Amino acid sequence: MEQTLSIIKPDAVAKGVIGKILDRFESNGLRIAAMKKVQLSRKDAQEFYAVHKERPFFNDLVDFMISGPVVVSVLEGENAVAKNRELMGATNPKEAEPGTIRADFAENIDANAVHGSDSLENAKKEIAFFFSQREIS
Ligand code: CMP
Numbered sequence: 001m002e003q004t005l006s007i008i009k010p011d012a013v014a015k016g017v018i019g020k021i022l023d024r025f026e027s028n029g030l031r032i033a034a035m036k037k038v039q040l041s042r043k044d045a046q047e048f049y050a051v052h053k054e055r056p057f058f059n060d061l062v063d064f065m066i067s068g069p070v071v072v073s074v075l076e077g078e079n080a081v082a083k084n085r086e087l088m089g090a091t092n093p094k095e096a097e098p099g100t101i102r103a104d105f106a107e108n109i110d111a112n113a114v115h116g117s118d119s120l121e122n123a124k125k126e127i128a129f130f131f132s133q134r135e136i137s
Contacts, residue, residue: 002080003033003136004117005126010068011111013037018071021114024087024101025075034074034127034136040066048129057110064110072130081123084116 008021045065052058089100096103106113117123
């Protein structure tokens, strides 16, 4: 069993598709082990995405991630990291396979509906960033 971190980003929350996205996870063998709705501060977003701080899109990414509330969850299941990435589709929705979350709900590479951890190692760090052990069950 693996755990991974999912963020439903401000665009998808504003569109009212939280439930539809959570259904994709639950219908595909990913159990929601923890969940909360959060308004990130600029410092939160800068810290969470620190790995991208030298990239040209960093400031736009931070601005976008604090533009409204997000829903963060811990997803648990067999191969949860890869399974979640498969369900999300490519980072750029224009390249995402039909039927994936980003193909169905995202507008562009900035407003791309969801984030998912890209490795088990990062999943552990990202889960610890948002959740204490007692919030996960
Ligand atoms: P996410 O999986 O949340 O990780 C970093 C985010 O940066 C990514 O999704 C995109 O929303 C955003 N981003 C914007 N431009 C790019 C780019 N050129 N390459 C990768 N990510 C980008």
